[in-house]
Amino acid sequence: LQHSVRVDLAERGYDIEIGEGVLEGIVDFVQQRHAVSHVAVITDSNVDGLYADAVADRFSDADIETHVLVIDPGESSKDPEVAHDLWQTMIEEGCDRQTMVLAVGGGVVGDLAGFVAATFARGLTFFQAPTTLLAQVDSSVGGKVGVNLEGAKNMVGAFWQPAGVLIDVATLTTLPxxxxxxxxxxxxxxxxxxxxxxxxxxxxxxxxxxxxxxxxxxxxxxxxxxxxxxxxxxxxxxxxxxxxxxxxxxxxxxxxxxxxxxxxxxxxxxxxxxxxxxxxxxxxxxxxxxxxxxxxxxxxxxxxxxxxxxxxxxxxxxxxxxxxxxxxxxxxxxxxxxxxxxxxxxxxxxxxxxxxxxxxxxx
Ligand code: ADP
Ligand code: ZN
The missing domain is CATH 1.20.1090.10 (Dehydroquinate synthase-like - alpha domain)
Incomplete structure (x- = not known):
């Protein structure tokens, strides 16, 4: 059983697809909305082995060049220095204006990856596959992306809407x-x-x-x-x-x-x-x-x-x-x-x- 929510925004809208096991169809989901040639998957070290690696393999299997960038889990990764490390790694991996950023993880990964997508090369196409309940019901709608400063949460960021959000509720089975x-x-x-x-x-x-x-x-x-x-x-x-x-x-x-x-x-x-x-x-x-x-x-x-x-x-x-x-x-x-x-x-x-x-x- 699959559900779809359309988010209608002034400039452009996007779809949220929700269901059990929908991550299997992530390549189609993305390709229906964007001519993808290069993917930077951003995830954390917990979600990498559980879901992100498999997601990246699906893109590679479709002959799409894919890199996985792994951050440490937890709020402390919503940091300008971590964003800087990601920008740097993306340059080393050959990312450019054509690269699509795909966040696979919870709210921390989504906010940080979205921020990196909004800023790298003046903005890259961004997709999200949220894997925590909080991220699925909260951060996947609204377009707020950003990082924290010392004592000031979400102080540096942007509104950066995704081109699509794919929510697999099966990922919630492994959530602590x-x-x-x-x-x-x-x-x-x-x-x-x-x-x-x-x-x-x-x-x-x-x-x-x-x-x-x-x-x-x-x-x-x-x-x-x-x-x-x-x-x-x-x-x-x-x-x-x-x-x-x-x-x-x-x-x-x-x-x-x-x-x-x-x-x-x-x-x-x-x-x-x-x-x-x-x-x-x-x-x-x-x-x-x-x-x-x-x-x-x-x-x-x-x-x-x-x-x-x-x-x-x-x-x-x-x-x-x-x-x-x-x-x-x-x-x-x-x-x-x-x-x-x-x-x-x-x-x-x-x-x-x-x-x-x-x-x-x-x-
Ligand atoms: P939130 O979405 O609540 O803002 P985080 O992004 O920090 O929070 O995720 C919370 C924790 O859950 C992190 O340690 C993250 O690695 C882990 N996590 C995220 N998704 C899953 C999942 N589907 N299964 C197991 N652990 C997960
Ligand atoms: Zn809240």
Whole structure:
């Protein structure tokens, strides 16, 4: 069973093909969209042996010159120096304006490879085969690529849309349990911010999701890509503000990540905790009833996600970290808060005491 999502953008759109085992058809998928003569596959050392090497072989077998460039796994590879190493290697491998860049891996590989594609020789055609749930439902739509600077995530980058995205949900079978569950947090987010029936579907399918049922996963990834595409189509360059709804749970999450030095929580784990904080904040402000929070709590719990901020964190420090981000949005601290399940609204500068109490850390 195969699904297709069309992302319609102002300049040009692209297709996301989703299914079990679709990576077998990657050469056709690319050739239908691009006259490919030379491929630079970018991957990390975990995904290389699992999937990227086999993907590269398929291009070689089709008589297309192919190189595999392998980076170290992990966020620390989203670094200008790693990008520089890749540019250099690409020159040594004879890459030029005709080279197509194919990212095979998670969000780190996608963001970095996309950045290298956007910049090498003033921009190369870029395809993506995301292999983590997070990358499949989040980074494969939106075109944001980039690297981190010291203390400033995604500070150097571009909008660089792929020419096509091929999502093989079979790759999720090898994903470590924590990474898989972290991806599910962003899945739940889509239901809360814009699709109550999808949220109910996730509740009904929780056992199948925990069992990594591939048909259910293909449907989930399709739905999330469609929802994100709807948002991105309406606000391609993050100008109208519509895209901000995707930040539900993220103001709290970013503070939790910073307070734990980006080491103790995976991003999706921070999102799960952050969504519950945001929902409690909406409750405190009288915007929703307790049922909206308890349904999220129950679903996230069923999916094995953390539900509370690490107890040793200082709520005042977290509040300070959140308000430090203020400068980026014209002096206001904006929160995306649910107005009901399936709908969110932007709330600027809620009382700091309510934000603090929503952390659930007491004190
Ligand atoms: P994310 O997609 O969550 O941003 P990464 O790109 O850092 O994260 O990937 C998370 C980890 O999972 C990395 O160590 C990566 O090598 C590994 N990984 C990615 N895809 C798979 C897969 N399909 N099977 C097993 N491990 C994978
Ligand atoms: Zn996120």
């Amino acid at each position: 349990d924590r990474e898989y569950r972290a991806g599910l947090a962003e899945v739940v987010k889509y239901g809360v911010i814009m699709d109550e029936p999808f949220f109910a579907y996730l509740e009904a399918q929780a056992d199948a999701i925990n069992g990594r049922d591939s048909a259910v996963l293909a449907e989930i990834v399709r739905r999330c890509c469609r929802l994100k595409a709807d948002v991105v189509e309406a606000d391609e360059r993050e100008e109208s503000g519509r895209r901000a709804i995707l930040n539900y749970g993220h103001t709290f999450c970013h503070a939790l990540e910073a307070a734990t030095n980006y080491t103790r929580l995976l991003h999706g784990e921070g999102v799960a905790i952050g969504m519950l904080c945001a929902s409690r904040l909406a409750e405190r402000l009288g915007r929703i009833g307790a049922d909206v929070t308890s349904r999220q709590h129950a679903l996230l719990e069923k999916l094995g996600l953390p539900l509370t901020a690490p107890a040793d964190l200082d709520p005042d420090e977290l509040v300070r970290l959140m308000w430090r981000d203020k400068k980026v949005s014209a002096g206001k601290l904006n929160f995306i808060l649910p107005s009901r399940l399936g709908e969110v609204e932007l709330v600027a500068d809620p009382p700091v005491g309510d934000v603090r109490d929503s952390l659930g850390l007491g004190g």
